Ligand SMILES: Nc1ncnc2c1ncn2[C@@H]1O[C@H](COP(=O)(O)OP(=O)(O)O)[C@@H](O)[C@H]1O
């Protein structure tokens with residue numbers, strides 16, 4: 001189904017929620033519990049929920065006795081190998097409170113481009129959802145290389161949303177919305193709605209935030225949101241602390257309106273769509 005408005009979110013059939021490293025690692029590791037509460041609430045009303053979670057490298061870093069996120073690929077892979085198991089344990093421990101079983105799915109960019117791997121991933125995901133298991137997806141960091149890495153999980157989340165034909169993609173971050181400029185800068189204003197085909201004229205989108213933990217920043221979030229919206233999947237970009245309000249359909253974050261005729265904007269066979277900029281519009285114009 002097409003979700004045209006936030007108020008329809010509670011009746012979504014299938015949603016993908018993406019959370020970034022900065023929101024669920026380090027001093028924010030405690031945010032896993034309220035995140036799981038919100039996902040369990042949606043799961044409990046019959047929505048099929050897929051979580052795309054970053055955080056393997058950030059979670060693993062202290063276990064390697066490193067004080068900062070490693071910069072070289074091999075140490076990132078080592079940190080991810082250690083951190084991914086800890087991360088999944090933390091999620092499952094929290095989902096146990098609701099008797100929800102999670103399933104780990106690790107994907108690479110190559111998997112999404114290779115038709116056989118892609119259909120294998122789709123089949124596995126569909127089966128997990130049929131079985132009422134909640135898939136937790138991350139990039140397969142230990143086998144990915146610089147050339148094939150997604151580079152950020154925002155794009156991975158958009159690809160997963162398209163793969164499983166989700167009604168809604170929720171991109172969570174450490175800021176509550178997309179702003180007209182990096183939110184710590186003076187004069188930054190919250191953007192309520194972005195039309196699927198408008199240009200973000202005058203909007204300054206920075207890379208990663210002050211935490212130094214994430215890797216994508218708002219650039220990758222806007223790009224991922226556009227890719228999904230152009231293909232007809234609605235997107236909410238908001239803070240991890242507002243996920244339960246977002247999933248209840250409250251007016252939080254930035255709403256990326258889905259294209260009414262998704263096929264018109266797509267590139268056949270690529271799984272992605274064209275266009276590199278989005279636009280700020282008034283609420284009335286875009287919704
Ligand atoms: N125009 C903007 N609107 C919102 N956030 C922005 C903007 N420009 C830069 N950012 C930054 O992007 C950061 C989110 O990206 P990142 O740190 O990679 O987080 P995550 O780990 O959640 O992916 C925010 O902390 C914010 O400071």
Ligand SMILES: N[C@@H](CCC(=O)OP(=O)(O)O)C(=O)O
Nearest residue numbers: 020021054055056057215216
């Ligand atoms: N796959 C990596 C994600 C890298 C990353 O930091 O992504 P993000 O926090 O979404 O910007 C990990 O789990 O550490």
